[in-house]
Amino acid sequence: MKDIAIVAYQQSDGVSDAGAVNEVELIMPVLERTFTQARLGSAQDVDFVCSGSCDYLQGAAFAFVAGVDALGAVPPIKESHVEMDAAWALYESILKIRMGHAESALIYGFGKSSPGELPIVLSQQLDPYYLAPQWIDSISLAAMQARLMLDQGLITERDMAEVVSRSRRNAMSNPHAQLAGDVSPEDVLAQATYLSPLRKADCCPVSDGASAVVIATVEKAREWGLPYAIISGIDHRIETHNLGMRDLTDSVSTRTAAKHAGMQDGRVDVAELYAPFSHQEIILTRALGLGAETSINPSGGVLAGNLMMASGLSRIGEVFNRIVGGEAQRGVAHTTSGPCLQHNLVTVLEKA
Amino acid sequence: MSQPEVLNQAFELGYTYTRSTGPVIGRFFTELRNRNIVGIKASDGRVVVPPMEYDPDTAEELSEFVAVGQQGEIVSFAWVKEPRAAHPMDVPFAWAMIKLDGADVAMVHCVAAASEDAIATGARVQAVWADETIGYITDIRCFKLV
CATH class of the missing domain: 3.40.47.10 (Thiolase/Chalcone synthase)
Known part of the structure; x- marks a missing residue:
C-alpha cells in the first residue's frame, strides 16, 4: 500500500x-x-x-x-x-x-x-423524532455532559478554566485565532455562568x-520536491444517537479510533483535539491516554476559533505544520461531529 | 402596446406524502397521545425510554415494550438563563436527562423550575402533559419538580 x-x-x-x-x-x-x-x-x-x-x-x-x-x-x-x-x-x-x-x-x-x-441550527441534526422537535441546542447538551463530570468528581470547574486559559495563551502565537490573550484560570472562574455549568469561555466561539x-x-x-508529513494511520468510529445510552463522561469511540489508527505505536509529541467545549478536551485527553510528553492544542484549538466543517481538517493541518516545522516528530489529530463527541476521527501523522 | 398575458400557476409548497414512524417510535407516540409513557427492553435487559428500534450494541431488533412511570429523577441538567426563541419556554428553565421510574436509560426533556437554586441532580420530576396530545414528543409539555 x-x-x-x-x-x-x-x-x-x-x-x-x-x-x-x-x-x-x-x-x-x-x-x-x-x-x-x-x-x-x-x-x-x-x-x-x-x-x-x-x-x-x-x-x-x-x-x-x-x-x-x-x-x-x-x-x-x-x-x-x-x-x-x-x-x-x-x-x-x-x-x-x-x-x-x-x-x-x-x-x-x-x-x-x-x-x-448555530446552536439551534445544530439541533436540527439530532434525532428527528425525540430531540430535534424540542429544539435542544448544542450548548445545552454539552452543559449536561459537563455537569455529569462535575457531579461525579471527574473534573472541577478549575480544570475546565485551565483548559480555557491554556487555549487563549497558546492562541497568541496563532495568527488565525479569533480569541487569544493572556487569560488566567482565575479570570475565567470570575466569569458568571452562561449556560450553567458552562461559562461562555468554556464554549468555542x-x-x-x-x-x-x-x-x-x-x-x-x-x-x-515539497516538505511533507506522512499519514501513518486514520480511523473513525461513531456512538449511538441515544445520549442516555452513552457514557458521556468518556469517549469510547475516540479510544477505539486511536487504537485502530495505531496511535499507541509511538510517542505522541503533539495533539490537536477538536474539543468545542473545555470539558471535552479533558475527556479526549483521557480517552487517548495523553500525558505530559504531549503538547495539547498548541494552536489554541477550537476554543480559539471554530470554523464549522473545516476545524477538523485544520486540526490535521496544525499537526502537519508542527511536524514539517521541526517541532514534532509524531502527532495525533482528532476531529469530532455530532452532539457531545458522538462521532470521532483520529489521524496519526509522522515525520518523513 | 398592450401587455402580453402572463401565465400564472398557483404553487403551494408542501409534501404530498405521510411518513410512518413505524412499529416502535409509532407505538411510543400513540401511547403519548393517550398520556402513557412506554420504553423498550434492550438486548441486555435495560429499559430504554424513549424506545429505540434497534439495540445500539448488538443491532438486535427490539420489540418488548415496558410501561414506565410519569415521574423520575434528574440525572443531569443545563440551566438556560436566556431561552432562545425556538426553545419550548420563554422564561429560564432547564434541559435535563431524566431517568423515569422503571427505566434504566435517561431521556432528554425540559424541566420547569422557578430558579437554578430550585433544581439539582437527583431531584424528582413529574411529566406535565400538553392540553392537546397529538402523538408527538412535545405531548409532554415539560417536567415539573415534585
Missing part, C-alpha cells in the same frame, strides 16, 4: 462575522495560498478534489455545489463532497488514493455560521472561514 503524505495546509483567519463575504469568497483566498504552497497552478493539477460543508448552515439543499465555483471546474474535474467536517473529506480522499484512482488530492472545508443561530489541505502519495510529494 502506498504511503500518503500531506504537502500543504492553509486556513483563513477565524472571524465572528465575515459580513457580505460569501462562501466562495471565503474559500478562494485559502485555495490560492494552498496552490502556492503546493506549487500547483489550480485544481486541474491534482487528481481528485473533495470538500466538506453543511447545507444547514446556508439553509439550502445542495448549497455545497456553489463551493465548486471556487475551484474553476472547467475542464471537468473529479470531485466529491461530504456533508461532514472536511477531515472526513480527507478520509474519502485517502480511500480514493489507496484504491489507485488518484495520486493526489485537494481537500477543503468551509462554513459561514454567522448568518444563523462561532466563526466563519475555510481551510484546505493537499495530500499526495509519498512518491508524488518527492517528485514535487
Whole structure:
C-alpha cells in the first residue's frame, strides 16, 4: 500500500462575522495560498478534489455545489463532497488514493455560521423524532455532559478554566485565532455562568472561514520536491444517537479510533483535539491516554476559533505544520461531529 | 402596446406524502397521545425510554415494550438563563436527562423550575402533559419538580 503524505495546509483567519463575504469568497483566498504552497497552478493539477460543508448552515439543499465555483471546474474535474467536517473529506480522499484512482488530492472545508443561530441550527441534526422537535441546542447538551463530570468528581470547574486559559495563551502565537490573550484560570472562574455549568469561555466561539489541505502519495510529494508529513494511520468510529445510552463522561469511540489508527505505536509529541467545549478536551485527553510528553492544542484549538466543517481538517493541518516545522516528530489529530463527541476521527501523522 | 398575458400557476409548497414512524417510535407516540409513557427492553435487559428500534450494541431488533412511570429523577441538567426563541419556554428553565421510574436509560426533556437554586441532580420530576396530545414528543409539555 502506498504511503500518503500531506504537502500543504492553509486556513483563513477565524472571524465572528465575515459580513457580505460569501462562501466562495471565503474559500478562494485559502485555495490560492494552498496552490502556492503546493506549487500547483489550480485544481486541474491534482487528481481528485473533495470538500466538506453543511447545507444547514446556508439553509439550502445542495448549497455545497456553489463551493465548486471556487475551484474553476472547467475542464471537468473529479470531485466529491461530504456533508461532514472536511477531515472526513480527507478520509474519502485517502480511500480514493489507496484504491489507485488518484495520486493526489485537494481537500477543503468551509462554513459561514454567522448568518444563523448555530446552536439551534445544530439541533436540527439530532434525532428527528425525540430531540430535534424540542429544539435542544448544542450548548445545552454539552452543559449536561459537563455537569455529569462535575457531579461525579471527574473534573472541577478549575480544570475546565485551565483548559480555557491554556487555549487563549497558546492562541497568541496563532495568527488565525479569533480569541487569544493572556487569560488566567482565575479570570475565567470570575466569569458568571452562561449556560450553567458552562461559562461562555468554556464554549468555542462561532466563526466563519475555510481551510484546505493537499495530500499526495509519498512518491508524488518527492517528485514535487515539497516538505511533507506522512499519514501513518486514520480511523473513525461513531456512538449511538441515544445520549442516555452513552457514557458521556468518556469517549469510547475516540479510544477505539486511536487504537485502530495505531496511535499507541509511538510517542505522541503533539495533539490537536477538536474539543468545542473545555470539558471535552479533558475527556479526549483521557480517552487517548495523553500525558505530559504531549503538547495539547498548541494552536489554541477550537476554543480559539471554530470554523464549522473545516476545524477538523485544520486540526490535521496544525499537526502537519508542527511536524514539517521541526517541532514534532509524531502527532495525533482528532476531529469530532455530532452532539457531545458522538462521532470521532483520529489521524496519526509522522515525520518523513 | 398592450401587455402580453402572463401565465400564472398557483404553487403551494408542501409534501404530498405521510411518513410512518413505524412499529416502535409509532407505538411510543400513540401511547403519548393517550398520556402513557412506554420504553423498550434492550438486548441486555435495560429499559430504554424513549424506545429505540434497534439495540445500539448488538443491532438486535427490539420489540418488548415496558410501561414506565410519569415521574423520575434528574440525572443531569443545563440551566438556560436566556431561552432562545425556538426553545419550548420563554422564561429560564432547564434541559435535563431524566431517568423515569422503571427505566434504566435517561431521556432528554425540559424541566420547569422557578430558579437554578430550585433544581439539582437527583431531584424528582413529574411529566406535565400538553392540553392537546397529538402523538408527538412535545405531548409532554415539560417536567415539573415534585
